[in-house]
Amino acid sequence: MTNQRYQRLVWLTGHLTTHPDQQLSLTELSRKFGVAKSTLSDDLLMVKTAMDETRLGTVDTQVGSQGGVVFSPQLDGEAVEKTLEFWLHALSEPDRRTPEGFLYMTDLLFDPKRIDPLGQLLAENFRHMAVDGVATVETKGIPLAMATAERLGVGVMLLRRDSRLSDGSALSLNYLSGSSHRIQSMSLSRRMPARGARLIFVDDFMKAGGTARAAQDLLTEFDARVIGVGVLISTREPEHKLIEDYVACLQWNESEKSGPPLQVSGWVNELVRRSHLGFGGGPGGT
Amino acid sequence: MTNQRYQRLVWLTGHLTTHPDQQLSLTELSRKFGVAKSTLSDDLLMVKTAMDETRLGTVDTQVGSQGGVVFSPQLDGEAVEKTLEFWLHALSEPDRRTPEGFLYMTDLLFDPKRIDPLGQLLAENFRHMAVDGVATVETKGIPLAMATAERLGVGVMLLRRDSRLSDGSALSLNYLSGSSHRIQSMSLSRRMPARGARLIFVDDFMKAGGTARAAQDLLTEFDARVIGVGVLISTREPEHKLIEDYVACLQWNESEKSGPPLQVSGWVNELVRRSHLGFGGGPGGT
Missing domain, CATH: 1.10.10.10 (Winged helix-like DNA-binding domain superfamily/Winged helix DNA-binding domain)
Structure with missing residues (x-):
């Protein structure tokens, strides 16, 4: 040579x-x-x-x-495994729980090296579905949505909490948050090129699924279809969410009465296992 | 071999x-x-x-x-050039202007292939400054901030417009927006590990610089220092911004009376030129 x-x-x-x-x-x-x-x-x-x-x-x-x-x-299974181990460890630290029972994780959600491998993971899961774009609602799901979109070679369709002057005219939807039972709203600029798009909805956290459901409803008004939902963490309760199909990287058992508080989902382990298959650890390996 | x-x-x-x-x-x-x-x-x-x-x-x-x-x-000068050409072309289309005189660009800001090369560009500009993190205010500057942070190997410190329950206790600052003269606010969770950090502030748009200045002031309360500011677009007017040092990828001449409405900044051309130096276009090139 x-x-x-x-x-x-x-x-x-x-x-x-x-x-x-x-x-x-x-x-x-x-x-x-x-x-x-x-x-x-x-x-x-x-x-x-x-x-x-x-x-x-x-x-x-x-x-x-x-x-x-x-x-x-190819999915970097090793990076995904290391990243999920990091999340499990970090989120189990007591000072991550706010007095109101929330998990503080904004610092981690906005760290590229903690979130990019999980975007790759979600992208791998949805790769075969001919996805046109990733939808998310501001704000904390944005980095995961961007990482997923990058790996799928598509853009992110941002749903706003309030419509802004710089977005021009927008369509808004009020909905009842499934977990807190408060009225919330989201809006999408009419300029967003959503018509006919096949989208996956990505967010950081899902409890009852009210936000994902509302996003689905709002996007339907644009003739766009949500063909999949992926989140970083979903809570075990309520078991029946307001949307039928979704994948979560981690499952959170808030009550902590039975089993570990945080668990890696089965589909993740399956994708990681497949990425290791036949990989002898490099060309010189056995 | x-x-x-x-x-x-x-x-x-x-x-x-x-x-x-x-x-x-x-x-x-x-x-x-x-x-x-x-x-x-x-x-x-x-x-x-x-x-x-x-x-x-x-x-x-x-x-x-x-x-x-x-x-x-190494900075991919070709990708940066192509991306900036795309932005110049896209933003000059008449339907990008909202009736209120804003530039609609949310769809482009949230497209990884339109924003990642610009994050690489900003990172290249700040690489030598021993940056600990990138700060931004939600929402539209987040993708550029994430792309810059990824290339610098650091995380993003997210300043919120309102403090949220899930952020725990937070420090807030009200300020007068430099361009619209409206009262705005931003807040940072006390849990964000900001103490002593050397940060660059990244945003999509700068007019008078009021937001960048407020971010600087709020971060000072955390003993963090803003050592640089980078934005995608700054307006030519007002010439004197509320912060002294900043870099913008593109400059926008709103009045359009003299010269082209959008221009690539000089420092960008210099970095791109340097990235091409000695590159014969691949190993077999002349």
């Missing part, structure tokens, strides 16, 4: 991993390297094989004049 | 680029690959050289028993 080839392999790998889920033009890449497309194809095959072996992700190449290459990252 | 070596190069490159600015243990990496540290060091030197040549970023290795390796990505 020549020096130039290994340099191209490093550059190609770096370029693909930092442009996940984007269609990269073969013509442009071969121009950048000053090599023929056939040479580039050989390089890409080597990168693809090595990425398969080491479970970094998959490389799909379409040949032809409009040919391109797309890198789809 | 053996098959195993090129597989390790691909895996190492992919692992480094997807764990930017993190200290990775040499011991753990050599265990993962099942190779001696000396072999791993040779691999890393090849990756480092190729990354230097192609300006993907820098690889720093510390040898010894506590030895580790850190990858610091």
